[in-house]
Amino acid sequence: MSSLYAETSPSDDLRFDFGGGSVEPGYIGVSAAEGYSQNTGYGFNTPENMRNVAASGLGEASDAVQFLAFGTKSTNTFNVDLPNGLYEVKVTLGNTARASVAAEGVYQIINMTGNSAKDKFQIPITDGQLNILVTEGKVGTAFTLSALKIRKLSDVPVTNRTIYIGGDSTVCNYYPLDSSAQAGWGQIFKDFVNGQTFQVRNMASGGQIARGFRNDGQLEAILKYIKPGDYFILQLGINDTNPKNTTTEAEFKEIMRDMVQQVKAKGATVVLSTPQGRATDFNAEGIHTSVNRWYRHSTVALAQEENVPLVDLNVLSSAYFTSIGREATIALYMPGDSLHPNRAGATELARIVAAELQRQGLDGFSVSE
Structure with missing residues (x-):
């Protein structure tokens, strides 16, 4: 299991800053070319289907990665090793007209619109890994991701009511x-x-x-x-x-x-x-x-x-x-x-x-x- 997320520190955030530009303090920088590794505990499953792109936001939203392969069942995911439990995931998109967020093979957020859009969701992790991607909101739109913040809410992998x-x-x-x-x-x-x-x-x-x-x-x-x-x-x-x-x-x-x-x-x-x-x-x-x-x-x-x-x-x-x-x-x-x-x-x-x-x-x- 990756040491990225210690079970003894449930209040700490994991922060990822995506793209080829500078990395914000407190964030882990992730370029489109960075494939998943057990040693790091994170990375893209198929980096050949990712691309670094510019974004018009500030800080961690100033650059992004684009998902060239997508769909809720796509294997072109960003993977993060996590101890089993319940997590809150905060998403910041890059430049996009309309895009949705999927994880674990299903939609999590529907139709985020506009550049640097932000939203969050709860997700139970039961297999030791988060698998997330940005996918269709509108066909023909660039599906981009600027940043993720991941926080553990509970050791019990069940969503709140x-x-x-x-x-x-x-x-x-x-x-x-x-x-x-x-x-x-x-x-x-x-x-x-x-x-x-x-x-x-x-x-x-x-x-x-x-x-x-x-x-x-x-x-x-x-x-x-x-x-x-x-x-x-x-x-x-x-x-x-x-x-x-x-x-x-x-x-x-x-x-x-x-x-x-x-x-x-x-x-x-x-x-x-x-x-x-x-x-x-x-x-x-x-x-x-x-x-x-x-x-x-x-x-x-x-x-x-x-x-x-x-x-x-x-x-x-x-x-x-x-x-x-x-x-x-x-x-x-x-x-x-x-x-x-x-x-x-x-x-x-x-x-x-x-x-x-x-x-x-x-x-x-x-x-x-």
């Missing part, structure tokens, strides 16, 4: 996470969750449909780690109703049912959520209503049939929008966009979802009345 979230562009993360003008409610949800009880893993992605979420790797990642005591909140339907996606309402419902049943079989709690309507869904009397949008009726029926909690965000958000009026509602959405919430709008939606789960008696939520 987790709320996994699935959804589309009204739910997903936007970067920088703490300051983006546009936001999905899943990005803000952690602010209404007791952080001593849960971590939040937002696996939503823009443009997503039920079939894609199930078949293209996001559900796979959740099923790998989800366990009794965890939650999975699933909100889809907006893009499924787009004719280009050729998903009938009956097909949508059965794909959603399949996902519900697969997660229930893991012993976790599934929560179904209906999407909010458009900012402009006001009638002549000033009432906001969108109950016929986004295959809502099938989601409501499915929750009853599968006996899982339902957050009818469609109706709950409409009640809130009616209470504040048309102009205040429009101000919660991106300029000229009646579908996608801005940061303030996403915050209100996250608050509504968390408050409804708290009202239904689910534990771990901290919403002030």
Whole structure:
């Protein structure tokens, strides 16, 4: 076992600075040509598929490596020997329009956007090694990595209680996470969750449909780690109703049912959520209503049939929008966009979802009345 990470120092970070430039103090410099070695305990599995590239950030983000071979199952990984346990991994990308992070053969972070984007995830290590790479968010984009920080959280290789979230562009993360003008409610949800009880893993992605979420790797990642005591909140339907996606309402419902049943079989709690309507869904009397949008009726029926909690965000958000009026509602959405919430709008939606789960008696939520 590598001496890089001592089991007696669980609070210490391992820091890697990737690329061909200068190495920041406190970091281990790793060039694209550096293959994995048992002597060092780290390196690229197939360095011939890596390349040093420039990056526009500062410090450790001033250079990067590019993954020339990629995919969640790719062997073109950066490997780090680690004692078994639970770890937090902080990722800084290089210059890229949109990229995802995979480790241990599944997605860990979905669609990080913009140069020097930062995010983090928890991962249990059970085989003595972390295997991580940057992969598709958008085909044709350079998939780059500037830095990693790895911290051991526990000797027990099991994630903390987790709320996994699935959804589309009204739910997903936007970067920088703490300051983006546009936001999905899943990005803000952690602010209404007791952080001593849960971590939040937002696996939503823009443009997503039920079939894609199930078949293209996001559900796979959740099923790998989800366990009794965890939650999975699933909100889809907006893009499924787009004719280009050729998903009938009956097909949508059965794909959603399949996902519900697969997660229930893991012993976790599934929560179904209906999407909010458009900012402009006001009638002549000033009432906001969108109950016929986004295959809502099938989601409501499915929750009853599968006996899982339902957050009818469609109706709950409409009640809130009616209470504040048309102009205040429009101000919660991106300029000229009646579908996608801005940061303030996403915050209100996250608050509504968390408050409804708290009202239904689910534990771990901290919403002030």
